[in-house]
Amino acid sequence: MLKTLLRELQRIAARPRYLILMTLGVVFSYVFFITMMREGQPEELPIAIVDHDGSYLSRRLCHEVDATQGVKVVAVYDNHHQARRAMQGQQIYAFLEIPEGTYANVLDFKSPHMALYANNSYLLAGSLSYKTLATIGKLSAAAVQREVLRKKGLDNERIMGMIQPIELDTHLISNPMANYQPYVLTTILPGIVALMVMLLMIYEIGRERKERTMAEWLASGRNSLASILGKMMPYTVWFTLLTIIGNIIFFGPGGFVILGNFWWLVLASVLLIMAAQSMGVFLAALIPQQHMSVCIGAIYGALSFSMSGFSYPVDAMPAPLQALAHIFPLRHYYLTYSDVAMFGTGFSHIWPHLVALLIMLIPGIIGGILMVRQPKEAACQETHEVDDAREYTETSARLGLFNYLKDVWDVFTIELRSIFTDGGVLLIFFVATLLYPFIFAAIYKNEQVRNVSVAVVDQSNSEDSRRFAHKFDATPEVNVDYRCCSLEEAKQLMKDRKIHGILFFPKDYGTRMAEIKTARACLFCDMSSFLYYRSVYSGASAVLVDEMRDVQLARYSKTGITGEQANDLVTPIGYDDVKLYSPAGGFNSFLVPALLVLVLHQTMFLGISILFGTKREDKKVVARIPRHLRYHHIHRVTFGRSLAYLMIYIPLCAIDLVLMPRWFGLPHIGNINNLILFLLPFLLATIYFCMTIGAFVRERDTGVICCIFFSVVLIFASGAIWPQCNMPGFWHAFANLFPSTPGIQGFIAINSMGATLDVVKPYYLTLWIQAGAYFLTTCASLRLAIYFSRMRGIEELP
DSSP states (O other), X not given: OHHHHHHHHHHXXXXXXXXXXXXXXXXXXXXXXXXXXXXXXXXXXXXXXXXXXXXXXXXXXXXXXXXXXXXXXXXXXXXXXXXXXXXXXTSOSXXXXXXXXXXXXXXXXXXXXXXXXXXXTSHHHHXXXXXXXXXXXXXXXXXXXXXXXXXXXXXXXXXXXXXXXXXXXXXXXXXXXXXXXXXXXXXXXXXXXXXXXXXXXXXXHHHHHHTTOHHXXXXXXXXXXXXXXXXXXXXXXXXXXXXXXXXXXXXXXXXXXXXXXXXXHHHHHHHHHHHHHHHHHHHHHHOOSHHHHHHHHHHHHHHHHHHTSSSSXXXXXXXXXXXXXXXXXXXXXXXXXXXXXXXXXOHHHHHHHHHHHHHTTHHHHHHHHHHHHSOHHHHHOOOOXXXXXXXXXXXXOOOSHHHHHHHHHHHHHHHHHHHHTOHHHHIIIIXXXXXXXXXXXXXXXXXXXXXXXXXXXXXXXXXXXXXXXXXXXXXXXXXXXXXXXXXXHHHHHHHTTSOSEEEEEOTXXXXXXXXXXXXXXXXXXXXXXXXXXXXXXXXXXXXXXXXXXXXXXXXXXXXXXXXXXXXXXXXXXXXXXXXESOTTOOHHHHHHHHHHHHHHHHHHHHHHHHHXXXXXXXXOTTTTSXXXXXXXXXXXXXXXXXXXXXXXXXXXXXXXXXXXXXXTTOOOOSOHHHHHHHHHHHHHHHHHHHHHHHTTOOXXXXXXXXXXHHHHHHHHHTTSSSOGGGSOHHHHHHHTTSTHHHHHHHHIIIIITXXXXXXXXXXXXXXXXXXXXXXXXXXXXXXXXXXXXXXXXXXXXX
């Protein structure tokens, strides 16, 4: 093994490009996510007020809303239409509509109703905006109640018992500030490292095949296992070191909570990287064609982020996918991190996950056996693409429509032949583009996390606590599966992952309710997933509102306030909640529309990069360009090639963005004509962007690595998950270099919100500007490729 290790170090030193590229990619990922989400939770989210009343009360309410940390009032509109238009244009995430006569109704002790509108197409921003506005509404209602009760001569303690008979103290396990960085960084960044090291292993084995050194490599160790371990070791050590540095940053300056032993995470990181390498060895052995094995590895690696469970809990997925999740190493690393960092557990809890990661080393052993048994010709040969270039006579490019169309047609047909004779490109263009949406829709099929298992600890054992617990169990969000005698017993169940929430009633709960004081209950939420917390908290909040109303009515009746007067006092200001564009607030409706656009963007980038890298590897960058167009009218070549990609992606785009939202039951209220007109510049901008970047791809597999790395970055940079208004200006500008960013924003606005082209005009114009700019850069890059070919003296004849 030592001999193999030294041999691999020499190979790295002779050609360090890919190792440097991946190291820079990992460092970039850390910098991007840490700086982009530096606030931990989105703040000052833009909202608006629609003020039909124009009174002292409405102006004061607007001021109180603007003074909160969570939201910022960026506009006060005169009518509902203006606010809806601003929401469709992503200028605001929520708005509060105050009807005319609100102040007069409050003075007359009537119950005016305001409307609270939240944009559920953006789950995080919409939920936080809604939560902040709802809190302000409760405080405003409490202020009115307080003034009425003071006039009746009640003291402050009695008033608080009337206004807030029940107080729910929420405890977020190991994440008291609801910081979103631990959800994302601690799983995504190790996942990116594992993905890159898997692709690197596939590439290195493919390089052995290309250079016909497979036999030498496999013979350098005592056996195939020693040879594989020797090859893996430098990358294992290097990327483990990067992961450890990242964890030190997280749990040191980053301030992330870790309750367990840090070194268990180090061990899990080592096993994660080795398991990823093992899968790379297996795929490289199972599929000798490097471009095919890299593509399959990229598809497998991209799915690992969704199947790990950090964003959407695995136990909320359909049963077959729950079983399938165990074949992804990132799933077991995520479970280990949750147990160690969030619950402080030790080996007794995490050993199944560590054993699972060890078992995932077996595919690497199988891969070594397969490579030893492969025929020599299979181990030494790499398939080459068919040179389908046509013979062209030495003619000069002439002006005129006929000659222009003929030249474009010639380039168009050549590019189509290149596409349809490359198995890897066909796999990406057709299989991946159509398969990914179905997989993502299946993963998030259930939309919300329902029936979350929780425990109740009722030390009060009073009628009030039993009634609250019974209502809590009746909500669709949770199931009370355990009733514990002590809080310690319930917390142990949470450590064992049998429950994800605890409702605790102290001994004095029933007594304080009987004494007309504020009774306190505690809610403990599992913060290993945001959706667990959301479901448990939503269920408890719904019961709290219902219970408080019943208790308030009963207490007011004891003070002589009954009937309609009591109802008006309990709800002095009513709020109608309206969840726009995705009433259920499901994960599928929120994330999949953005993923549909990103899949088109990234598969096109991947396919075009493979084509351009193949041409450069085979020294045919120029050969497939008609001779008379190599130095004149290069824009005809660019336009002809783009038409080939456009012809392929127009039907794919129609399937992914028009038909699939209807098949999957996603929001699709937009006008089809507006959607078609918007998608045209998106496709053109994406094609020319990919062709520009493709010109710099030197090898066939470089694009695959870059594509998978940027996929995770781009979905966050688009603003679909993390609000763009909370991104640093630099990253906001960086995101707008990619057509996927305006493409995702515009598609969601048109398809999910019913916006017109006039509303999404900024995104529409951005895409046309990108299309024009990248067309020019594509022409320039192609001209440079021809120039450097001449400088090197390469005669690339058809």
